[in-house]
Amino acid sequence: MSSQEAVKVVVGLGDRAYDILIGSGLVARAGAEIAARLPGIRAAIITDENVAAAHLAALSESLEKAGIASTAITLPAGEKTKSFAALQQVVDGVLAARLERGDAVIALGGGVIGDLAGFAAGIVRRGMNFIQMPTSLLAQVDSSVGGKTGINSAHGKNLVGVFHQPRLVLADTDVLDTLPRREFRAGYAEVAKYGLIDRPDFFAWLERNWQEIFAGGPARAEAIAQSCRAKADVVARDEFETGDRALLNLGHTFGHALEAATGYDGTRLVHGEGVAIGMALAHRFSARMNLASPDDAARVEAHLRAVGLPWRMPDIPGQLPDAERLLAYIAQDKKVSRGKLTFILTRGIGQSFIAKDVPASEVLAFLRENHPE
Template structure:
């Protein structure tokens, strides 16, 4: 893989070619200042409802309002509490009612200004209000910029598990301002980085090696950050175009997520204990270690993945999660609620080495149970 060198201050644009539903991902520092012009060009004369959370609003809502006012785009704002627990039926109803009360029409747009939680919730609302409104993603976390804002998966959580209620609803535009990431806490940035590393571990070993050398520059900002986000978005777009509704290859994007989602559910989505990207980091290490246990990949590969994620400050072991975990039986039960389960069969993304992930659709539950018991010991 020939990693491009991007000039400081330069941006990238990634196309998601889905026919009539094709859209563009704009990746550049300061893109939020141009949001009005970008939206007006994509959706002339549309009014918008901005969905955001209280934390993000404090940092970025004023900039988005100014950009919309500059281009004469009418807007309403709905501000929700921050945190994973906002992805609920109760808050979905709040958003739907507010959008209808604002008399937005089908040709208008819902704009998600926030991280993955806001993007998932706002996208679900956009997919069901008036049987489908336009949807614009303005992701403000690294995790959202490289993963959840691209591809059209939307939804909310249920007591039975994460993201079990939702629709596929592609955005009309994604505006990824790489400079807004400087307002993230170090922990949130690291959590998003887990999803960046994931793309290398799926099928881009050269990208993973590039990240091992350049991760500090990605954290510091500048051209390496733009490049890492662009490569991640290109990888996601390529998979989405090949398998939009996750019936086959798109499942590869869930590397680390079967373990990770079970860990999030086990901690009751308590962000003080575990956030999504941290669950994915531990999950990716577990996926490589389990692959080694199944004689698919070497122990060296698992150790290399763990070493890199640990170097950037991510948790890599079950014991890194504060507060303890339920027994292996309960974790296995939570995996059974995963959306990737087909007719009761556990589906995992396993690997034959760095960048050699594949879909294993009939993993023996007894093997997973024994593995988890060992890791919990």
């Protein structure tokens, strides 16, 4: 697939609609694509040390060829960069470059960089243009689409942020070839999520084609495009997560609690792995509540296991806090309303729903049953 044949998915938000381009060679074409939509701008590229080494020079050259002057702000890689300190560094860097409101912040990186750069773009000069160039599978299929930005707090993940939609998303499938296998697997958890939410045929297709997706064949671009279409449909219906956009959090309430419990230590657990375990737990909890068949939970677990993802709490290296502490992390998660626990549960593969007022006692008993100790 050449860049000229990139797949286009449109996020339909009226006069704020934007394109997601998915294909090969898009880093090299970035300058032309951005200049066509935002002529005359200057830009700040926000990236991390790992991505900068692999892709920053190519992006900077592409921007320069298109007449876009740019400055780069390079941060440490990892979840701990989603912090107030890093946000201040980005904000100060953008302001020091004398960029104006009509200029752009470009996120070149995975979900951490995208969330952080998007938050900065949303607050500097009360809102600058924002462009996502996701370099991880997870970011290409999930976090780069939809305008949710933010940083972590000591109280939990993603608790500080704003909704700030990008003007353009460029998902270059070539950059995934440099992604560590563990990071690719972690991103795949978010691909599987779209099937488990409301696309059972997609999940069955993934069960048949996951090896080609990992190998980099045509199925990889198709999986990314299908995931983006699913995300775009939900965002267009419910931009600010007041309704069914919450379904995109399948697996995240358990997963975020496990990330907090491991201190966001990426050597122990990265986001997509937390989501994988969280999705398995959500299906098992649904079966425990007699909402779904245990066979569906077993099918989800079997697929996660086949692709090499963790699927249960004992798969996390090191000790976890006790069940009561894990419940406290869940209660702190942003998917809680007035103290009532809200989960995304399921009636079967592709039949997820928003469950409000889930009894804390049931969750605690379930956590005790599934705790590694």
